[in-house]
Amino acid sequence: MGIDLKPIPDTSIFDLRASRRGYRLNKLCGSLCSPANREEFKRDEEAYMNRFSLSESEKRLIRCRDFAGMIAAGMNIYFMLKIGSVTGNSLYRMGAQMRGERYEDFLATRNFKDAV
Amino acid sequence: MPSRIVAGLGLSHVPSVGVAYDRGKMQTPAWKPLADAYVPVREWLARLKPDVAIVVYNDHGADFLFDKYPTFAIGAAERYAIADEGFGTRPLPEVRGDADFSAHLCQSLICEHEFDLTVCQELRVEHGFLVPMNLCFEHAAGGWPVAAVPLQINVIQHPLPTARRCYKLGQAIRKAVFAYEGNLNVVILGTGGMSHQLQGKRFGYMNESFDRMFLDQIEADPERLADLSHQQIMEQAGAEAVELIMWLVMRGALSLRARRVHRHYYAPMTTGMGLITFQED
Numbered sequence: 001m002g003i004d005l006k007p008i009p010d011t012s013i014f015d016l017r018a019s020r021r022g023y024r025l026n027k028l029c030g031s032l033c034s035p036a037n038r039e040e041f042k043r044d045e046e047a048y049m050n051r052f053s054l055s056e057s058e059k060r061l062i063r064c065r066d067f068a069g070m071i072a073a074g075m076n077i078y079f080m081l082k083i084g085s086v087t088g089n090s091l092y093r094m095g096a097q098m099r100g101e102r103y104e105d106f107l108a109t110r111n112f113k114d115a116v
Numbered sequence: 117m118p119s120r121i122v123a124g125l126g127l128s129h130v131p132s133v134g135v136a137y138d139r140g141k142m143q144t145p146a147w148k149p150l151a152d153a154y155v156p157v158r159e160w161l162a163r164l165k166p167d168v169a170i171v172v173y174n175d176h177g178a179d180f181l182f183d184k185y186p187t188f189a190i191g192a193a194e195r196y197a198i199a200d201e202g203f204g205t206r207p208l209p210e211v212r213g214d215a216d217f218s219a220h221l222c223q224s225l226i227c228e229h230e231f232d233l234t235v236c237q238e239l240r241v242e243h244g245f246l247v248p249m250n251l252c253f254e255h256a257a258g259g260w261p262v263a264a265v266p267l268q269i270n271v272i273q274h275p276l277p278t279a280r281r282c283y284k285l286g287q288a289i290r291k292a293v294f295a296y297e298g299n300l301n302v303v304i305l306g307t308g309g310m311s312h313q314l315q316g317k318r319f320g321y322m323n324e325s326f327d328r329m330f331l332d333q334i335e336a337d338p339e340r341l342a343d344l345s346h347q348q349i350m351e352q353a354g355a356e357a358v359e360l361i362m363w364l365v366m367r368g369a370l371s372l373r374a375r376r377v378h379r380h381y382y383a384p385m386t387t388g389m390g391l392i393t394f395q396e397d
Contacts, residue, residue, distance in 0.1 A: 005346065005350075006347060008318075008347075008350055008351055009318070010318040011315070011316045013355060015273070015274040015275070016273065016274070016275070019182050023182065026182050029202070033199070033200050034200065038202075071315045071316065076272060077314045077356070078176035078272060081202065082201070082202030085203050086202070091314065092386070095386065098315060098316060098319045099319050099320065110385050110386070111385070112384035115132065115384035116146075
């Protein structure tokens with residue numbers, strides 16, 4: 001059946017190829033659903049990344065808090081929220097970065113920016 | 117005596133609503149429009165006195181990770197724990213299930229209607245499930261005024277089930293409910309959407325006219341919405357808007373003559389938050 005998804009501009013579609021590519025990253029993020037793991041991540045990020053066998057380029061994305069890069073590397077947005085939370089980056093901060101805007105400039109584009 | 121579906125609701129499950137709820141911010145100017153819209157909905161539901169809510173939602177990496185990600189999964193437990201989805205466990209009572217009713221749904225949906233569901237004896241529920249519960253029902257320390265059956269759908273890792281498949285699942289649920297000799301009043305909640313995109317340069321994209329069209333059609337012509345492809349929904353309403361296919365499960369479980377009772381739309385930040393309710397007379 002010809003139902004393959006076509007690319008959409010400025011959009012990442014999380015399909016099985018992306019999921020395969022981002023498997024380790026998403027697995028690390030999934031583990032952050034436990035308070036003990038979150039503490040461990042905060043205590044020693046490098047050791048935590050080693051536990052999930054991240055590649056050097058994947059580690060660099062996390063070190064740099066490069067959220068657009070993480071998505072390109074196959075991170076799922078809902079899993080990325082978990083690493084955002086543990087590193088103090090809200091969805092809207094990550095979103096502003098992905099849009100290439102300052103956080104305040106992004107908020108100014110919203111209908112009611114207090115609904116956060 | 118057989119059971120029946122008394123009402124259906126389509127509603128968004130934005131996680132920030134849960135945060136606002138827990139921090140007592142629902143009466144602030146930013147959240148009051150949404151909070152006010154749900155006051156009559158809760159009163160209406162309280163009058164309908166549902167025994168069980170079937171909550172069609174998606175997990176966002178709280179209990180299902182990508183090592184195994186079911187296309188359709190149903191809860192078959194006596195109770196459902198509150199998940200920690202990475203931000204701490206919300207202070208909510210666990211949710212009572214109805215294991216007998218769930219077992220009947222599994223039997224009927226799998227063997228009679230040929231929907232091959234993943235059956236879950238343990239399921240931790242998260243914002244996709246809990247935000248709609250918060251908006252629709254008042255809980256006390258001891259629990260919720262309604263039992264629930266969580267029905268989880270993969271709307272995040274393509275390939276997803278089609279909108280048409282979701283609509284047919286709803287139609288099968290309707291038959292399964294009416295065949296249950298438990299004399300239950302059942303409501304069904306289709307959650308998620310509306311327009312939103314949470315990644316890429318198009319982060320924050322919303323499309324109010326698409327959302328209003330969807331609200332119109334879910335009432336008047338759900339068959340037309342069942343024809344939408346994932347591609348069309350994602351292009352027109354943002355990649356994450358594809359969650360809206362879960363509303364079609366709800367609509368398929370209602371009769372075509374179900375009467376629309378409430379409708380609301382609010383799009384403050386990055387998600388069009390829709391609400392529509394239907395009652396069976």
